[in-house]
Structure formats: structure tokens, C-alpha cells
């Protein structure tokens with residue numbers, strides 16, 4: 001690898017996914033600083049509103065994915081159907097709302113390695129996590145504990161705390177939290193497995209983020225699931241940072257359940273509909289307890305308005321309400337892009353792109369940060385987390401001024417995520433150029 005624009009451009013030329021970049025809108029610089037170093041001037045981004053407009057270098061797909069150009073058509077199709085057909089839109093038109101959610105099952109199943117029956121789109125991540133914990137967290141007798149990562153995304157921590165409280169337990173006792181060892185920044189995978197074995201018969205459920213939102217660490221879902229099953233516990237995952245980022249094999253790895261949101265690597269837009277996976281051995285069992293609503297009732301008899309709740313087979317039987325057609329429309333165009341590119345190819349590019357980012361960051365002399373994300377590609381996704389003992393937040397603001405979008409998470413971490421569908425090697429190189437120029441060591445020279 002070489003730290004040069006020429007090298008980066010040569011990689012882009014050879015990239016078989018390069019045309020996907022044209023399918024997204026990049027946020028414009030506002031106002032465009034006249035001579036910002038390295039700003040994105042490629043009118044080939046297809047941002048047709050101005051051939052001279054300058055665009056931000058967007059490396060924040062781990063937080064909010066960019067808008068695919070096809071999204072407008074899907075949303076407009078919904079608006080037109082509502083305008084022209086009103087209530088008729090439920091059953092008529094190009095994408096009748098009554099069955100619209102069904103078309104998301106196959107593309108999502110492909111992305112996460114599941115069967116379509118095991119997938120349903122609904123609600124948002126935290127709502128879905130609670131709904132699935134209602135089914136899967138069944139503390140009884142001495143088996144009542146839940147194991148989570150220390151430093152899991154706060155929403156997961158709050159869900160876990162309030163669920164154990166809801167069942168009458170004290171989180172201080174019922175929640176087992178596994179964090180990095182003292183002086184370390186990521187969790188040793190063997191520590192999770194050992195803790196599962198150690199708590200054995202007292203463990204009801206293991207809940208882990210597939211890719212940790214802060215460190216970017218990717219966990220071994222299969223090994224965690226096996227360990228949980230060996231002691232008789234359920235294994236569930238929050239895949240917010242994993243879906244659309246790495247290929248998953250949820251069914252074959254025997255994972256019990258998973259939840260995710262669609263606004264990060266899936267580019268579904270803020271508040272996009274979340275989705276869940278429930279392994280077939282559970283989802284095809286209508287007797288399994290869940291919270292019911294008419295959206296999850298047997299489709300065949302739904303309009304007979306039966307008094308008793310009979311769930312629809314599969315994960316659909318966990319739905320509560322009528323499908324949210326408008327927010328689903330935001331997800332459709334992006335899933336088409338994933339289907340045509342293929343998640344394996346997306347991942348292959350991602351490994352190279354993030355590897356290049358890591359290589360460049362390691363070239364910065366006296367760099368004021370520590371790269372805390374594991375160096376092995378099989379232990380991370382697209383994201384690299386740069387830990388700044390001090391000055392991280394200020395640096396992120398300086399990067400923003402210079403037209404770079406990355407995000408900052410307390411304590412001290414700037415997260416940088418090249419998303420392979422729309423980022424390229426040139427973006428990564430320009431980020432390196434700018435961070436080298438604005439980093440505190442350099443400013444102090």
C-alpha cells in the first residue's frame with residue numbers, strides 16, 4: 001500500500017463496485033470553504049444540482065447512511081398511491097401496503113443469512129428488543145441472569161436493566177457485564193465464553209452487540225451462541241452495526257434471535273423501520289408466548305376480526321400493527337443496491353478500504369490517538385475507532401470544518417467508517433491528508 005492520491009485513485013479505478021457511489025447523494029459543503037484541503041469535488045458523484053458544488057467527505061455510515069437516489073422514487077410511489085387511491089392503496093397499485101412488508105423479507109434474509117420466514121420488518125430497534133425479550137427472557141428459579149457487554153450501546157443497557165427489574169430482580173445481581181480487562185480497550189472473546197460457562201445454570205440469556213458501537217469490535221456470534229446453548233441459555237444479538245457491514249449466517253449459526261435498525265449501513269433513513277430475526281424453531285411455534293397485536297395475527301382471518309389472537313406463522317407473528325409503508329419505502333432502494341452488489345463483495349471491498357485507512361493512520365508521525373479497533377479484519381467491520389486521551393471532540397469539530405464527517409462518542413473516540421457502497425479509496429486518502437493537517441501535534445508545530 002502507498003500513502004498517495006495516485007495509489008488511492010488507482011484502487012478506485014480497479015474497484016468493481018465503483019459505480020454504486022453514483023447511486024447516493026453526498027451532503028454539500030455549506031458554505032463551501034474556498035480552499036479547503038481535499039474537499040470532494042467530484043461532480044461524478046452524480047449530485048446533479050451543481051457541477052461545481054463541493055461535497056463533504058462522508059465517513060459516518062456507521063451512524064446514518066447516505067440517501068440512495070432511488071429512495072425518492074419509492075417514497076413518491078407511496079405518496080402518489082395515497083394521493084390517488086386513498087384507502088384503495090392497501091390492496092391496489094404497484095406496491096399495495098397490505099403486502100408491502102413481505103417484499104423486504106427475502107433481501108434481508110439474504111443479508112443476514114436467514115430464511116425469509118425468520119424475518120419481519122417492524123418498529124425500531126429498542127422496541128423490537130423489548131418485544132423479543134418478552135418472549136426470550138424467561139427467568140425462573142435459579143436461572144434468571146442476563147449477560148451483556150459492559151459498554152453496550154446505552155439503549156441495550158437500559159432495555160436489559162428495565163427488563164430484569166420488570167421481572168422483579170435487581171440489575172446489580174441479575175445483570176452480568178463483561179468488559180475489557182483493566183488497561184485494555186476491547187473485550188477478549190474468551191472472557192465472554194468463560195463468563196457464560198462460569199454462570200452456567202444461573203444464566204437465562206446472553207445479549208451482545210454483533211459489532212460494538214464504540215470500539216468497532218466484531219464478536220464471534222457462533223461461538224457465543226454455542227457457549228450459551230451449552231449452558232441452556234438463549235443467545236440474542238443487537239446487529240445495528242453489523243447488518244449491511246459484514247455477512248451474517250444467523251440461521252446456520254443457530255442464533256436464537258436478533259434485532260437491528262436500518263438507518264446505518266442499510267441507508268434506510270432516520271427512523272427507518274427496524275427488523276428482527278427469530279430462528280425457525282421458535283418462529284414457527286405459534287404457542288410461544290409473545291405480545292400480540294392485529295398486525296401479527298393470522299393474515300388469512302385478520303379481517304374476520306376474530307376475538308382470539310392466532311399468530312401468523314414465522315417472525316411476522318411478532319408484529320403488532322399495520323405495516324409502516326412510508327418508512328419502509330425509505331429502505332427499498334438501498335436493499336436493491338445490496339442485492340445487486342452482493343454482501344460478500346461489499347465485505348471484500350470493506351476489508352481493503354478499512355485496511356487502507358488503518359495503513360494511512362499508522363503513517364501519521366506521533367499520532368495523538370490510539371487505534372482501539374482490533375487489527376484483524378475478521379474481528380472488525382468497516383469502522384475504526386480512534387481513541388484520543390484528550391482533544392478528540394475538538395479535533396472532530398476541526399475535521400467537520402474541513403469538510404469531513406465522522407462522529408465522536410464519549411469517552412474520547414472518533415469513529416471513522418468507510419461504507420463500501422459509496423465510499424472510495426480517495427475519500428480515505430483525503431481524510432488522512434486532512435487529519436494529518438488538523439491534528440493537535442501538527443497544530444502545535
Ligand SMILES: Cc1ncc(COP(=O)(O)O)c(C=O)c1O
Pocket residue numbers: 124125126127153155156209213238240241261274
Ligand atoms: C448498537 C445500537 N443499539 C441500539 C440503538 C438504538 O436504536 P433505536 O434508536 O433505533 O432504537 C443504536 C442506535 O444508534 C445502536 O447503535
